[in-house]
Amino acid sequence: MTLRPLACALALCLVAGIAAPADAARRRAPAKPSGPPAPTACTDFHAVANADWLKANILLPGVPSLSAMEQLGDRARSQQVELLNTAMSAPQGNVQQLLGDFWASGLDEAAVERDGANPIAPLLQRVNAIRRSKDVPASIAALHQVGIPVAFNFSADIDLADLNRHVGYFAQGGLGLPDPAYYTRTDADTRALLGLYKTYVEKILALTGTPQDKLAAEAQQVIDLETRLAQASRPLAELRDPRSNYALVPTADLAKQYRKLQLAEFLTAQGVTDDSVSLANPALFAQLDTMIGELKPAQWKVYLRWRIGDAMSPYLARAWRDASQDFRGRVLAGKATAAPRNQQVLDAITLAAGPMIGREYAARYLPATSRSQAEEIAGKVRDALAAALERDTRLGPAARDEARAKLAALKIEIGTPRRDLDYTVQPMGRGSFGGNMLIASTWRHREEMKRIGRGNADRRWDVLPQQPALAYDIAQNRLIVTAAMLQAPVFDPTRELAAQYGAFGALVGHELSHGFDVRGRMVDAKGAVRDWWTPSENGAWDAMANRVSAQYGQYDYPGLTGIKVNGSQTRDVNIADLAGVELAWTAMGTALPAATKENKQAFFNGWARLWPQQVTPAVATQRAASSVHTPGKWRSNGPLVNQAAFGEAFGCRAGTPMQAKLEERIALWPQAAAPAPAKP
Incomplete structure (x- = not known):
């Protein structure tokens, strides 16, 4: 910024004033008390890592919450609209032709109005034909x-x-x-x-x-x-x-x-x-x-x-939609107005033909390089978990053998389901949106019914590829990462590898840990529903979990006065966060054996930048009472407080807010290896 002459003169006067006599200093009015000190990496890493986001994303009136993860969901929806617009104007292949026609039929409100109740006329005739x-x-x-x-x-x-x-x-x-x-x-x-x-x-x-x-x-x-x-x-x-x-x-x-x-x-x-x-x-x-x-x-x-x-x-036509909105939207859902038309049509197509969008979405928005890199990171995190389970002092020999077998059987599916659907469906055309809904929902129901039978449990996911999700499927012992999840802030190919481990890798570790925690212990390596822990193993887990509950229960709930985080209510997610950061850190050590200080800092920044959020006091109050997820500040900071590597990377002494004292730190696997120091 260029200073104006008057500003320069004032600046010189202020500098000259520093050398004023001591008695003149005593005559000056006392300085006003300053505000709270600016956060540092060692006092509130969440605030430092997310400073730009928090400044740029202020809640607007009528918006109850905003977060980086919510923005990821909004981006995925915008991408789907872009995909459907392209399919409508320049389809590539049969599936895009079907989707483009479906989309066009829904956006043409004049045609929908002319169509009236025609789409359901055959169904009504079928019902009216009932005699006995x-x-x-x-x-x-x-x-x-x-x-x-x-x-x-x-x-x-x-x-x-x-x-x-x-x-x-x-x-x-x-x-x-x-x-x-x-x-x-x-x-x-x-x-x-x-x-x-x-x-x-x-x-x-x-x-x-x-x-x-x-x-x-x-x-x-x-x-x-x-x-x-x-x-x-x-x-x-x-x-x-x-x-x-x-x-x-x-x-x-x-x-x-x-x-x-x-x-x-x-x-x-x-x-x-x-x-x-x-x-x-x-x-x-x-x-x-x-x-x-x-x-x-x-x-x-x-x-x-x-x-x-x-x-x-x-x-159907507006009279039908208005009736539905007036009761189901306004009365039951509390929505004073209907969503924009393109959102309504997208929701409808997702309901009736979501897997068709998912196939095209992955082809358009998931580069092969991102898929392969995500698979590599997930594989290294899985290997880190294998090593951690081997040294887990809570597990006895039988439980450790079961854990080995279960991890060996684990499947990792990234982008789209391994087993595709049958996309054979009647031509939809652009003439009738309601008719297209019935055609597509008939196809979807047929595919659902095909899932019934032996050997079909892994036929596809219960989440769509175009919906951001990263989850452990406990029934099928598999990690599911949707195509939509592989973008910022979870997976950003433009950022360095260390940041990828801190964000995506830590989330993978979070989810994989669920296969071997208080829930995962209820399904064994063969998929049988049974508890493969002994009472002593369960007791050791509970002892650790109680420490996590107590630690998080000391944290003030952001935006609320006199309210603490409910450590018991959020316990299982907090444990998984700890596990995820530990496992990803170890995995990064394998991928980057000569990690520099900058690499290490990028890892922790990658984790923290998953969780910036803004919420109204009403939403904060509701979540404090009922949510199993800790607020973003503590999802960022909570696991890092326990990581000695974080203190080393940012020069935080033990006992500062971001670095617990040695005796207060919680580690799921205390002997976890850290990345080797950088070579001089």
Whole structure:
């Protein structure tokens, strides 16, 4: 910056004033107390490493939170829009042609408006053709086939008794409200919500063809039918444990037990030929079987028309979308206005054909060099974990043997699933967005049903490649890294290798540690669900975990007065963070045996720059009470406080805020090797 002459003169006067006589200094007014000292690497590394980000990313009014990870998600969504725009104008290959047509049909609001309810007309005709009770189950099965689950839910998921296969799960569903309790509570708020719900049901029924003078009666028929389903459904709290939703039954017995509901024929319609399925709430399906016979076909027709209209309303003409937004958006989700049209269409395509986007996304945004480098880093972190487990004093011989076998069987899948999907699907064209939704959701349902059977458990992921995710799949003993995750701040090819280990490598270590922690001990190397730790091994883990809880429980919660981090609530994530940094540091020592001071500092900067965030006090209060994740400041600083290597890299003495005293440090594997010092 260039100083103006007056500024220069003032500067000279100030310099001259330093040599003023002592008595003149005594006559000056006392200086105002200064603010808190600026943070340093040894007092608050998070603030120093993320200073530029925190300065540039101030929360705007109405924005409750912002973080580097949230920005990564926003970038991935923008990339998907860019991909679809390109597919719409210049498609490369059949899949892009399908996606481009799908995208174009959704963006053409005038065409959507002209299309009206035409996309669902065949489904409504099918339902209106019901004449007898025995016609109802076939219509239920047909709607499931196009991705509209009615009366109950049926999906593919892991067989808890054999993690190598998926089974079909019959589960409760078919309700228009998210909680069965809404249908039976008698408090004023619930009754008011039920009144708003009935109004919404009337709007959808009117759009499907119900005359005005019958709307109230037919809407009540829907609610009465759903109330009977709700009464036979389990409370949501009971469904949180996957074991409560699991009970294998032979498929051969279904025809005898549920004759009217025709579950055997239902499975045939879905293309399922497995010898068993899970059906954990037989009372619900017995109730459904009874209802098929007791309720008049006319009531079932009304209910099925309603479910079709409700499920498809976001993809039809404006009257349908407005009705859905008014109740599902405004009342249930608290969203005063609908999302922009391109976001709505992207969400719809992701729901119906997400894997198709994922395939093209990875091809466009994941360079082969990034994939190979990520695989190399992940492999070295895995090797560091192998060495750490060998010297883990908590493990006895049998547990160590099991850990060796489990780590040897670990799979690392980066970018996209190893096993691709069948993309055979009818041409979509650009004529009907609602029609395209049905075509795509029919394809998606077909692919889901193909997952059912032996040897299919690893067929694909439960997260899409275009969604940022890095996770350990405990059932399949594999690390999953999506294509969208391999970009800044997690994986930035423009930064040096040490920073890659500090960011991506540490996250890999975090996730891999879950295979061998208090959760991972419940699944062995062969995929059997059993506890392979002894009580003494469990006790040793708990002792370490209690130290972590106590350490993090001393930290002030950022942005809140008088509130500390809940060390017990966040314990498992904090332990995994410690593990991740330790393992990545060791792995970097293998990759960079002559690491310089700058390399080491880049490693720790890579970790810290994952976690900058800004949140409102309301969000901070909510997270402090319920989140299992420590706030960003302590995800950055917490693990580093315990790393002697951090203190050496930044010259922090023991006992300073960023360097715990030796006796207070927590190390999962105390003998972990550090990178060798740089050669002179």
